[in-house]
Amino acid sequence: MSILTPPLAGTPDIMKSEPTAKQREDRDRIYAMALEDINPGDPDNFENESMYWKFERLRAEDPVHYTAADKSAYGAYWSVTKWDDIVSIDTNSVVFSNIAGGVALNVPGSNPSVDRLAGPNATPEELQAARDRGTPSLLNMDPPQHGLHRGAVAEGVSPANLAVLETLVRERIGMILDSLPIGEEFDWVDKVSIELTAMTLATLFDYPQERRRELTFWSDVMTTDPGPGRVVETREEKDAAQADFLKMIGTMFKERGEAEPAMDFMSLMAHSPQSKDFTQAEIYGDGVILLVGGNDTTRNTLTGSVYALDRNPEEFAKLRENPALISSMVSETIRWQTPLSHMMRKANEDVEIGGKQIKKGDKIAMWYVSGNRDDSKLDRPNDYIIDRKNPRQHLSFGFGVHRCLGNRVAELQLRLTWEEILKRFPEIKVVGNPVRAHNNFAKGYESMTVVIPSRY
Amino acid sequence: MAKITFHLADGSAQIIDAEDTEYLMQEAVNNSVPGIDGDCGGVASCATCHVYVAPEWLEATGPRTDMEEAMLDGTFGVESNSRLCCQIQVSDQIDGLVVQVAGT
Numbered sequence: 001m002s003i004l005t006p007p008l009a010g011t012p013d014i015m016k017s018e019p020t021a022k023q024r025e026d027r028d029r030i031y032a033m034a035l036e037d038i039n040p041g042d043p044d045n046f047e048n049e050s051m052y053w054k055f056e057r058l059r060a061e062d063p064v065h066y067t068a069a070d071k072s073a074y075g076a077y078w079s080v081t082k083w084d085d086i087v088s089i090d091t092n093s094v095v096f097s098n099i100a101g102g103v104a105l106n107v108p109g110s111n112p113s114v115d116r117l118a119g120p121n122a123t124p125e126e127l128q129a130a131r132d133r134g135t136p137s138l139l140n141m142d143p144p145q146h147g148l149h150r151g152a153v154a155e156g157v158s159p160a161n162l163a164v165l166e167t168l169v170r171e172r173i174g175m176i177l178d179s180l181p182i183g184e185e186f187d188w189v190d191k192v193s194i195e196l197t198a199m200t201l202a203t204l205f206d207y208p209q210e211r212r213r214e215l216t217f218w219s220d221v222m223t224t225d226p227g228p229g230r231v232v233e234t235r236e237e238k239d240a241a242q243a244d245f246l247k248m249i250g251t252m253f254k255e256r257g258e259a260e261p262a263m264d265f266m267s268l269m270a271h272s273p274q275s276k277d278f279t280q281a282e283i284y285g286d287g288v289i290l291l292v293g294g295n296d297t298t299r300n301t302l303t304g305s306v307y308a309l310d311r312n313p314e315e316f317a318k319l320r321e322n323p324a325l326i327s328s329m330v331s332e333t334i335r336w337q338t339p340l341s342h343m344m345r346k347a348n349e350d351v352e353i354g355g356k357q358i359k360k361g362d363k364i365a366m367w368y369v370s371g372n373r374d375d376s377k378l379d380r381p382n383d384y385i386i387d388r389k390n391p392r393q394h395l396s397f398g399f400g401v402h403r404c405l406g407n408r409v410a411e412l413q414l415r416l417t418w419e420e421i422l423k424r425f426p427e428i429k430v431v432g433n434p435v436r437a438h439n440n441f442a443k444g445y446e447s448m449t450v451v452i453p454s455r456y
Numbered sequence: 457m458a459k460i461t462f463h464l465a466d467g468s469a470q471i472i473d474a475e476d477t478e479y480l481m482q483e484a485v486n487n488s489v490p491g492i493d494g495d496c497g498g499v500a501s502c503a504t505c506h507v508y509v510a511p512e513w514l515e516a517t518g519p520r521t522d523m524e525e526a527m528l529d530g531t532f533g534v535e536s537n538s539r540l541c542c543q544i545q546v547s548d549q550i551d552g553l554v555v556q557v558a559g560t
Contacts, residue, residue: 091501091523147529154532159465159559392495399501401526 005031006060026050035062039072040079040367041105043225043440046341051440055081055370064354074105077344077363078356081370083377083395085354089345089366091400093142096364098402100346103139103289104441105365110225111135112239113246117281137285139343143401149286150405152272156204156265157406165203165409170416172199177424180452185431188450192417193302200413201294205252206264218245219295222288223442230438249287250280265290290405292442297339298410300444302417303434304337305329307448308384310430315386323422329386330414335394336384341369341443343398368395369443425452458551462489462507465557474546480553481505481542491557498542500524503531505541507555516549533558 005028019027030038030053038054045051058065058081069076080086089096108131109115115122118130134140138149155161176195180186194216201219202212220231221241232238249266256262257270269275269286278286309316309329319325342365347358358364372395373381379389397404404410421428434448462470462484470490474483484492484505496502500523509517514537520528524540538558544550 087496087499087501091496091499093526143526143529147526150530154530158532162559392493393497397495397502399496399499401530403496403502403527405530 006056022048023050027053030054031057035065036068037071038062038065039067040065040081040370041067041072041074041077041342041365041440043438046440046443047436047438049436051341051369052373055367055373059370059374064356064358066356073107075108075363077105077365078353078358079365079367079370080353081367081374082354083371083374086366086368086371086395087399089353089364090343090395090398090402093146093401095348095351096345097142097348098140098146098345099133099142100140100344100363103134103137104223104342104344106134107225110235112235113242113284116239116243135285135288136279136282137289139289139402140285146401148274149278149282150401152269152274153265153286153290154405156263156268157409159408161263162408162412165200166412166416168203169196169200169413170420172196173413173417173420177420182452182455185449185451187447188306188428189299189303189434189445189447193299193445196302196413196417197295197299200298200409201291204265204290204294204409206256206262206267207252215291216295217241219291221245222292223296223439227438245287245291246284249284253283293404294406294409296442296444297404297406298413300339300437300442301334301337301410302414303445303448304339305333305414305418306428306450307430307434307445308333308336310428310450312384315384316427318386319418320422320426323419325386326415326418326422327411328388328391329418330411331391331394332384332386332388333414334396334410335372335391337443338369338372338394338396339443340396341440342367343402368398371395424455426454426456428452458546458548458553460484460546460550461552461554462492463554463556464490465559466490476546476548478546479542480507480544480546480550480555481540483546484541489557491559492541494542496542500527500540500543503527503540506531506533506558507539507541508535508558509537509539509544510554510556511537513550513553513555517544517553 040054063082065079067077114130114135118127138146173196176192198212198216201215202209207215221238224231226232226234226238232241252266253270256267261267261271319329345364347360347362349360351358375381397407429451431449431451435446437444437446458474460472460474472483472487479498481494481498485494493504495504521543524543528534528538
């Protein structure tokens with residue numbers, strides 16, 4: 001048990017605001033817990049942002065933290081919470097493997113498409129092996145295999161392709177913003193963040209624009225554990241949706257392979273000389289990663305930018321006065337939001353991190369969301385400062401061979417959105433509090449009500 | 457001190473005076489060379505300092521490191537003269553070096 005709960009300087013999302021009684025209560029409770037009871041991946045904490053208190057405590061008291069199998073739905077795993085430890089793991093793909101039974105913490109058996117890979121007549125041992133392996137994809141591979149898969153699609157987000165995308169995105173965000181109501185409440189997530197990112201994703205996949213929300217739906221399915229009120233409520237629903245995506249990806253791969261080469265992801269993959277050796281499961285897995293990677297990440301950061309600037313009006317004022325700060329504001333928001341909270345690795349050998357003995361085969365969560373608030377690396381990390389020194393210094397894209405492939409697409413969409421917002425609206429006001437996702441991986445917002453009082 | 461010429465995406469060129477104690481990425485960032493971001497701080501782990509080294513300078517700049525090789529393996533536009541300039545140490549030996557900034 002912690003001896004002293006450190007003084008509270010504000011809330012973790014807006015340090016200058018007074019925490020609510022509930023927030024104080026959550027924090028006191030977390031500081032009163034036995035260390036061994038702390039399960040950083042509990043998605044309940046992500047719904048009310050109380051996970052920040054857990055990470056604040058772990059960084060100070062137990063930076064490399066072990067959660068035993070009986071304390072978590074995910075089995076036993078390590079949590080790495082400090083910047084330097086995270087970077088040393090992320091950049092060492094020899095000792096730390098991505099073939100880890102999942103990109104993210106997951107409840108065994110919660111991913112029907114993995115079970116399907118084991119086949120209908122799998123023995124319990126075969127099923128377990130498939131679950132340990134996870135969906136094979138570029139994020140579940142190590143070098144040199146990883147390079148073949150990543151290299152096959154990387155061209156899709158090359159500078160030449162981004163230049164084409166820039167014109168499209170600017171036009172689209174302009175149209176979206178022009179269609180927003182003035183003086184009326186609406187959901188920013190649905191009307192702007194999802195709409196723009198779905199359009200971009202449809203372009204990157206060359207998927208029919210009128211069916212773009214199917215991509216959003218599938219992506220949400222992939223990152224959601226079924227439950228009441230969620231995008232899929234039962235395991236059967238998730239299974240059916242994943243089967244649809246599998247079918248769609250398979251069809252696209254075949255059709256694009258027969259057509260002239262183009263710059264969309266599935267065409268690039270189909271025409272890549274390496275892909276003749278890709279299995280159907282790998283093509284599906286790569287499709288899932290490209291889909292999810294381009295979806296909730298940018299969507300949630302876009303929502304986060306509106307939220308953070310509303311809650312930090314002096315920062316919004318700086319931005320309005322000096323739009324040249326947009327690029328650094330974008331990087332600061334990507335750090336502050338940390339749209340993917342963590343990534344998993346598995347130790348290939350016994351290894352010591354931060355004085356803890358990690359055994360071969362142990363699972364490790366690198367908590368980017370915690371490293372991005374590490375005050376031994378960053379100055380005032382809980383504060384949102386759009387003209388921060390070195391704003392690009394953040395962990396949100398990861399480092400090493402698995403670093404985010406679409407980082408430039410993300411930055412592009414955020415930058416263009418704000419360039420177009422500043423031309424149109426003096427302010428965007430957030431009404432009440434956003435509804436946060438019950439999700440320890442894709443950290444973000446289900447909805448956020450805003451009102452735009454006026455147009456220039 | 458070494459004079460380094462960066463050919464930029466827009467067709468222009470920027471010449472910097474780089475300090476011997478540094479790696480080329482850091483000097484490019486200090487001089488705000490467009491297209492060189494150096495997000496990972498210089499450990500060959502982000503590929504945001506990708507350059508093409510003029511062929512006559514390949515020998516002077518030395519071979520790629522293992523980590524650099526692994527990063528380049530998954531990025532686009534990689535050519536035989538691709539380098540991450542965070543792995544090129546500035547010295548008299550590269551005074552006059554000419555590189556082209558790759559898009560990242």
